[in-house]
Amino acid sequence: MSAVAAKYDEMKSLDVQVLAMSTDSRFVHKMWQEDELSKMVPGGVPFPMLTDSGGRIGSVYGVYDEDAGVDIRGRFIIDPDGVIQAMEVLTPPVGRNVAELIRQVKAFQHVRKTGEATPSGWQPGKVTLKPGPALVGKVWEVWKPDMAF
Numbered sequence: 001m002s003a004v005a006a007k008y009d010e011m012k013s014l015d016v017q018v019l020a021m022s023t024d025s026r027f028v029h030k031m032w033q034e035d036e037l038s039k040m041v042p043g044g045v046p047f048p049m050l051t052d053s054g055g056r057i058g059s060v061y062g063v064y065d066e067d068a069g070v071d072i073r074g075r076f077i078i079d080p081d082g083v084i085q086a087m088e089v090l091t092p093p094v095g096r097n098v099a100e101l102i103r104q105v106k107a108f109q110h111v112r113k114t115g116e117a118t119p120s121g122w123q124p125g126k127v128t129l130k131p132g133p134a135l136v137g138k139v140w141e142v143w144k145p146d147m148a149f
Contacts, residue, residue: 001049002040003098008047014105018047023058023070026051063089077104079112121148 001020004011011018024032029049038044050057058064058071065072075096077086085108090096107118116128119139127143129135 001045002037003095004101005037005041005045005047007098007102010102011105014102014109016105019050020045020047021050021052021057021071023052023055023064025053061087075101077101077108079108119143119148120145 004018004020008018022029026049029051033044033049052058052064052071055064055066055069055071058074059066061074061076063071063074072089073092073096074087074089076084079085086104088096103123106124107122110116110118110122110124110128114128115131117131118128122128127147129139129143
């Protein structure tokens, strides 16, 4: 959460609404905010931290671990129509990559705006693909694997 908080201004500039959710109570969130997060990011986490007691929301999104009674780490990109465009679920020992989250948001926004496809590793200003019959069998002419890195 602190890494997302550090990039929150960039997320807002992309018109992204950020929400954090866990099965922890609002009191635990308050303690996290005051005792941990505010020490990593000035002012702490600037976006809402929501409580999913009982894991009802986590169950809908497939991240609730019923045996442990917790939501496991998940990240969801939901478009303006309410459709999940991407999701990433990791076990607790591995953190998520905020730079990749931002790259994906930009890619989904570009696709939504233009109808073009963004190949692996796409960054704004880089080669896109125009889906259609003319592209079939010719992707290799406009995109190379080393462009993903």
